[in-house]
Amino acid sequence: xxxxxxxxxxxxxxxxxxxxxxxxxxxxxxxxxxxxxxxxxxxxxxxxxxxxxxxxxxxxxxxxxxxxxxxxxxxxxxxxxxxxxxxxxxxxxxxxxxxxxxxxxxxxxxxxxxxxxxxxxxxxxxxxxxxxxxxxxxxxxxxxxxxxxxxxxx
Numbered sequence: 260x261x262x263x264x265x266x267x268x269x270x271x272x273x274x275x276x277x278x279x280x281x282x283x284x285x286x287x288x289x290x291x292x293x294x295x296x297x298x299x300x301x302x303x304x305x306x307x308x309x310x311x312x313x314x315x316x317x318x319x320x321x322x323x324x325x326x327x328x329x330x331x332x333x334x335x336x337x338x339x340x341x342x343x344x345x346x347x348x349x350x351x352x353x354x355x356x357x358x359x360x361x362x363x364x365x366x367x368x369x370x371x372x373x374x375x376x377x378x379x380x381x382x383x384x385x386x387x388x389x390x391x392x393x394x395x396x397x398x399x400x401x402x403x404x405x406x407x408x409x410x411x412x413x
Contacts, residue, residue: 264290264298272304273311335374341367 265288272284272295281295288295299305345364349357 262288262290264288264294268295268298269302269304269307272299273308279308331374335371338367338370338374342371 264284268284268288271287272279272281275283281292281299284290284295285292341363345360345367348360349364352360
């Protein structure tokens, strides 16, 4: 007696994940691979699986992005709290005992800038100026080269 492939066969196939195969569906439902292949072709299982996989990847990517945003927000609040506490301590301290508060304030400001995507040190801010200086230092104008050759220097 031949068994008929039940309607939930596609759901089972989808649930197999990386181990998906028509053979596995056939064994599970005790039907031939040919019966599974025919149903899969008729119901377009491959297209449905591709769409379901893409949807799952999109959801995972969205959750990961939300997780990063939540982490950044949490870290930003922490950096701002450190800054507030450091400023409170600085107001209440003598100059000799305030170094720990200053260090905490610097750390809080640096972390906040980093989270907001801003440069965390002075050299990052002036990179354009460094490039300009190096260009002027190493690039010799054409008329200076010609004068050097005319004077016998190279």
